[in-house]
Amino acid sequence: MPTRRLVPDREASAVFAYFDCFSGLSGDMVLGALIDLGVPVGWLDDQLKSFSISGFALHTSPTFRHGIRAVKLDVEVHDGSSVRRFADIRALIDQSPMSPGVKASSLKIFDRIADAESVLHGCPKEQLHFHEIGSVDSLVDVVGTCLGLEYLGVQEISASRIPLGSGWVDCAHGRLPVPAPATLEILKGVPIYQTDIPYELTTPTGAAILVSLSDRFGPMPDMTVDKIGYGAGTRDLEAVPNLLRVALGRRSSPVQRIEDRVIVAECTIDDMNPELFGHLMERLFQDGALEVYWIPVFMKKNRPGTWVQVLCREDRREAVLECILTETTSIGVRYSEVRRWILPREPVIIETGFGSLLAKRIRALDGKWRVVPEYDACRKIAAERGIPLHIIYEAVLAAGRRLTDSDSVNP
Structure with missing residues (x-):
């Protein structure tokens, strides 16, 4: 969420968006749903071209999937160039005239993609060459989504579990299994489920958008829905309507709170040099810890010890557990998932x-x-x-x- 400046002249209204991904998602489905919610296509086109993305045209048309009306977005690309380095994309975004919030969100999405590609190809992020993901239409999808969310005033996003298809998909690297390796890497730590639909339901771009911008994944929370937008995928599937549904509104409770799930990792230590605890805390925060606590306890044989307790996200669990077992004298560590409420x-x-x-x-x-x-x-x-x-x-x-x-x- 972008940094905001407090001034005494008007009240903020917290706009909440829930992404219902019952048929997966792609970048053009996300943008189509936002257009259906009210983002003007002409305004979007002007904003994207001021960002130095050229050689494309946006086309929208109403379409129907299983009788449900939706917006189908097509990005017509005139420039055939589709290979860009991650560093080029970052420079393009940094030098654009967009708001700091749109820049930060766009970079966060591409950074997530770059992290996944770096793992898969064994190459530093700065040296990566994006093929499909570096193409004009993917840039339009990512930056256009961030522009659209800012236009709609969206301040909080959550999403359903992410469905995956099956079979095979052809891409620049050849024939790959579904879900594509990049998609699965991006979705680490996010609840997913596989279907027997023999197509790619969730693309790397769609996955990166939602994983980067969503605060949580799960059932639709209590909310007051003001608008609903549908973005259509290209295929007309038999099993399910190939649509992304986005509900826009406000959280229903006048007393807003956020329900979240985190991992609690803990161990007790009675034989470690106390000078090492400062280093341990620094390492844990570097590895993604949300909170780190030292609690004095008495252990077996009445020995004074320290209860180490760490909170982290699911996708940082392995790193935190490895850090504890590597940087302490503990020979074991416990972990469990807990729920918590957070004030906005x-x-x-x-x-x-x-x-x-x-x-x-x-x-x-x-x-x-x-x-x-x-x-x-x-x-x-x-x-x-x-x-x-x-x-x-x-x-x-x-x-x-x-x-x-x-x-x-x-x-």
Whole structure:
């Protein structure tokens, strides 16, 4: 989610999108659904061409899949060039006139693709040459999706489990099994299921878009639906309607909270040099830990020890477990999946007498917002100006109170 700037002039409305992928998804299906939700094709075309993507034309048409009306998007490519390096794509996005949020989201998607391709081909990301994924239509799909989500004001995304087809698919590297290796690599850590439909239901581009932008995967949460958009795939499948459905609206509960699943990894240690715990914490955070705790405990034979507890995402579980077994004297580690509730939060820029400072804006259970200073940002200003850290904190809190009292935010 892009950083937002708090100002006291209008209230934000949290727009939520749920991607119902009952028939998989591809980049053109995502963009077609967003167009069906109200993103103007002419505006999208202008924005993409200002981004220096040329040699294409967007064509949309209403179509029907099993009697359901949808938007079919076709990207007509005039330029046959389709091979780009990851570094070229990153430079193209960095140098574009798009908003910071669109740039960050687009880069996140391509970075996910590059990570997968790097693993599969044993090549550093910067040296990768994208074929289908580096083509004009894939650039249009990825950047166009990020533009469309920003146009619709979407601030939170969740999605269903991702279905996969079966059989074989032909690509630049030859004939490959379905799901394509890149698709499966991108979907690591995401709930998927295979079907007996003999086609590629989920493409690498579609997978990367959703994995990069979705906060969670599972059933549709409680929400108030305002609009529904359907994006059509190319094939008219017999088994299911080849559609992506996107529901746009607001979370139903006036007290918003996010339900999440994380992995808890833990062990107890009574024979390790305490000087090593600082290094261990740094390594765990580098490997993707969300939280790391040291808890004093008494172990067998009444020995004082340390209970190491780590929270991480499913896709970082293996790295965290390996880190614990490598960097500690423990000979075992336990892990389990737990559910948690999270208060909605987002990064914001607060204007203070010391300049613009990064902070977090959090919505409490009573529906009120509060602003929490970011330690590193405040410490940097305190060190540069020789001011006590608590004074910087107080300035951020005071500015945050003035703005959140008006329940106002400018996206």
